[in-house]
Amino acid sequence: MRGAAATLRGELIGLAGVVERNVYLVRRYIWWDIAFFVWTVANTLTIVYIAKGIEAAGGQIDVERTTTILLIGAVIWAYLGIIFEILTETVAWERWEGTIEYTFMAPLARPVHLAGMGIFSVAYGVVRAVLLFGIVAALFDLQLPEANFWSAVVVLAIASISFVGIGMMTAVLPLISPEKGVQLGFIAQGVLLVVSGVYYPVDVLPGWMQALAVISPATYALDGIRAAILDGAGVGAVWHDIWPLIIIGAVAVPLGLEVFRRGERHAKRHGKLKRSG
Amino acid sequence: MTAVEVSDLRKEFVRRDGPWRRRRVPALCGISFTIERGECVAVLGANGSGKSTLVRLLATLLLHDGGSAHVFGHDVFGDPRAVRRLVNRVSVEASFFKKMSSTENLSYSARFYGMTRGETSRRIPEILERVGFPVERRGEAMEALSRGMQQKVALARALLTAPVLLLLDEPTTGLDPRSKLEVQEFIREVRQIHDATILLCTHDLDEAEALADRIGILHRGELIALGTADELKRRYETETLEGAFFAATGRALVDDEEEED
Ligand SMILES: Nc1ncnc2c1ncn2[C@@H]1O[C@H](COP(=O)(O)OP(=O)(O)OP(=O)(O)O)[C@@H](O)[C@H]1O
Numbered sequence: 368m369r370g371a372a373a374t375l376r377g378e379l380i381g382l383a384g385v386v387e388r389n390v391y392l393v394r395r396y397i398w399w400d401i402a403f404f405v406w407t408v409a410n411t412l413t414i415v416y417i418a419k420g421i422e423a424a425g426g427q428i429d430v431e432r433t434t435t436i437l438l439i440g441a442v443i444w445a446y447l448g449i450i451f452e453i454l455t456e457t458v459a460w461e462r463w464e465g466t467i468e469y470t471f472m473a474p475l476a477r478p479v480h481l482a483g484m485g486i487f488s489v490a491y492g493v494v495r496a497v498l499l500f501g502i503v504a505a506l507f508d509l510q511l512p513e514a515n516f517w518s519a520v521v522v523l524a525i526a527s528i529s530f531v532g533i534g535m536m537t538a539v540l541p542l543i544s545p546e547k548g549v550q551l552g553f554i555a556q557g558v559l560l561v562v563s564g565v566y567y568p569v570d571v572l573p574g575w576m577q578a579l580a581v582i583s584p585a586t587y588a589l590d591g592i593r594a595a596i597l598d599g600a601g602v603g604a605v606w607h608d609i610w611p612l613i614i615i616g617a618v619a620v621p622l623g624l625e626v627f628r629r630g631e632r633h634a635k636r637h638g639k640l641k642r643s644g
Numbered sequence: 645m646t647a648v649e650v651s652d653l654r655k656e657f658v659r660r661d662g663p664w665r666r667r668r669v670p671a672l673c674g675i676s677f678t679i680e681r682g683e684c685v686a687v688l689g690a691n692g693s694g695k696s697t698l699v700r701l702l703a704t705l706l707l708h709d710g711g712s713a714h715v716f717g718h719d720v721f722g723d724p725r726a727v728r729r730l731v732n733r734v735s736v737e738a739s740f741f742k743k744m745s746s747t748e749n750l751s752y753s754a755r756f757y758g759m760t761r762g763e764t765s766r767r768i769p770e771i772l773e774r775v776g777f778p779v780e781r782r783g784e785a786m787e788a789l790s791r792g793m794q795q796k797v798a799l800a801r802a803l804l805t806a807p808v809l810l811l812l813d814e815p816t817t818g819l820d821p822r823s824k825l826e827v828q829e830f831i832r833e834v835r836q837i838h839d840a841t842i843l844l845c846t847h848d849l850d851e852a853e854a855l856a857d858r859i860g861i862l863h864r865g866e867l868i869a870l871g872t873a874d875e876l877k878r879r880y881e882t883e884t885l886e887g888a889f890f891a892a893t894g895r896a897l898v899d900d901e902e903e904e905d
C-alpha cells in the first residue's frame with residue numbers, strides 16, 4: 368500500500384514538473400505568444416466579418432447570429448490548434464533543444480507525461496480561447512442575451528479529452544519523421560475541422576465527409592457550444608452532444624497512448640530520438 | 645555487487661543508401677563486460693566505434709537487437725523504469741531549453757525524478773555551487789552561458805537525482821583545459837562522496853588514465869580489450885596508454901583488412 372502511495376506521489380510530482388516546464392516556456396517566450404495571439408485575432412476577424420459582408424452585398428441573414436456562429440468556429444479552430452501544437456511539442460520542441468533524451472530516460476510514466484502536456488494545453492488553450500472570444504465579441508458588440516456559458520464550457524471540457532487523445536497521435540509523428548512530423552499535425556487539425564462543420568452546418572458536406580463528421584469530436588463540440596451560446600441550451604439540452612464526446616474520448620485517449628507507445632518503441636529501435644554525440 | 649552486467653549486447657542501425665537501398669550496419673557486435681559497484685570504467689574508442697550507442701542502450705534510450713544488459717540486477721530492456729531511477733547521464737552536448745535559466749531547467753527535470761519544490765529550491769543552489777557554477781548567474785538564460793558553464797549545469801542535472809550509475813559520454817570534449825580539469829576533479833569527488841559507479845566514454849586517453857580503474861577499448865563495435873592501464877600497457881608492450889590504444893586498434897584494423905581479402 369505504502370509503495371503504491373509513494374509511486375502515485377512520484378507520478379504526481381512528475382506531472383507537476385511537465386506543467387511547470389511549460390509555464391516556464393510560456394514565460395520565456397511571452398512576446399511570441401502575444402504576437403501569435405494578435406495574429407489569431409486578426410485571422411478570426413477576417414472570418415467573422417464575412418457575416419457583415421454578406422449583408423452589405425444584399426444577402427438576407429441574421430448578422431448577429433451568423434457572426435456568432437463564425438466566431439465559435441474560429442475560436443474552436445484556434446483552440447484545437449493550440450492543443451495540437453502543444454502536444455506535438457512534447458516531442459518536436461524537445462528534439463530541437465536536445466532535451467528529449469533526458470526526458471525520455473527519466474522515471475516518468477509516459478501516460479503521466481502526456482497527461483501533463485494535455486492538462487497544460489487545455490488550461491492554456493482555454494485562457495486563449497476565452498480571451499479571443501471576449502475580444503472579438505466585444506469588437507462586434509455581440510449581446511448574446513441567451514448565452515449559457517456554463518454549458519458551453521462543460522461541452523468544451525469534455526471535448527478536450529478527445530482532442531488531447533488525438534493530439535497524442537499527432538505528437539508521435541515527429542518521432543517517426545523528425546523533419547516533417549510537425550506539419551502533419553496541421554493536416555490533422557485541418558481535416559478534423561473541415562468535416563466537423565467549422566463555419567457551416569455539416570449537412571452541406573458530401574456524404575463521405577458527413578460520415579467522418581459522425582466520429583469527429585469537433586462536430587459535437589461545435590454543435591453543443593453553438594446551442595449553448597446562441598440558444599442558451601443547458602447541460603441537459605446538449606446531452607446528445609455530450610454522450611458521443613464521452614464515447615469518443617474513451618476511445619481516443621487509450622488509442623492515443625497506444626499509438627505514442629508504439630511510436631516511442633519505433634524511435635528507440637531505430638535511434639530516432641536524437642542522433643548526436 | 646555488480647553494478648552493470650552486459651552480455652553479448654548487440655545493436656544494429658538501418659542505414660539508407662539512396663531512396664531504395666537499405667543496409668543494416670552493426671554499431672555494437674556482441675560486447676560483454678561487468679562493472680563493479682563504485683568502480684569507474686572508461687571506454688576509449690574512435691569516432692563511430694559505438695560508445696554513445698552503448699551509453700544510450702544502458703540509459704534505456706535505445707532497444708537492443710540481442711544479448712542482455714542489467715543495472716544493479718534490473719533488466720535494462722525488461723524493466724526500464726527500475727533502471728531509470730538509478731541512472732543519469734552527461735553527454736557531449738549540454739542539451740537544455742536555451743531560453744530557460746539553469747534553475748528552471750534543473751527544477752522541472754528533477755520533478756521527473758520525484759523531487760518536490762522544497763527539495764529542489766534547497767538542493768539546486770547547493771549543487772550548482774559544488775560543480776563550480778557561479779551561483780548568482782542561475783537565473784540567466786542558458787544561451788547566455790559559456791559551453792563550460794553549460795556543461796557544469798549538465799553535471800548538476802545528473803547529480804541532482806543522486807544516480808547510483810553515472811553515464812558520462814565525452815563530458816569534457818570541447819572544454820578549455822581549465823574547465824576540463826574542473827570537471828574531471830568534480831567527477832573524482834563524486835565518486836568518493838557519492839559512491840557512484842561510473843561509465844566514462846572518451847577520446848581523451850589522459851582523462852581515461854586519470855579517472856578510471858579499468859579501461860576498455862571499443863573498436864568498430866567490439867570491445868577488444870578491458871583492463872587496468874598497466875595491464876593494457878603490458879599486454880601491448882608499450883610505455884603509454886596511447887601506444888596501447890594504437891597497438892590494439894591498429895592491429896584490429898590490419899585484421900579487418902585481411903579478412904576482407
Ligand atoms: N541513431 C542512429 N541512427 C543510425 N546510425 C547510428 C545511430 N547512432 C549510431 N549510429 C551508427 O552506429 C555507429 C556507432 O555510433 P556511436 O554514435 O555509438 O559512436 P561513438 O563511438 O559514440 O562515436 P563518436 O566518438 O563520434 O561520438 C556509427 O557507425 C553510427 O553511424
Ligand SMILES: [Mg+2]
Pocket residue numbers: 643644695696697813
Ligand atoms: Mg559518441
